[in-house]
Amino acid sequence: MKETIKIDGMMCEHCVKRVTNALTAVAGVKSAAVSLENGSAEVEFDGDLHAALKAAIEDAGYDVVE
Secondary structure, three states, X not given: OEEEEEEEXXXXXXXXXXXXXXXXXXXXXXXXXXXXXXOEEEEEEOOOOHHHHHHHHHHOOOEEEO
């Protein structure tokens, strides 16, 4: 499954790396491509991980835009 998640609060490439690391640490995530320009992440994963992905982003210090 693929999902695009809108993220608020990223300001630099360090933020992109932090969000990427947080997402890829979630069990079941196959890949995560985070875009500073678009303020989003394209995540490919197995199962129902929406809540876990949102929590990982928020734990990293950023907001998920619903």
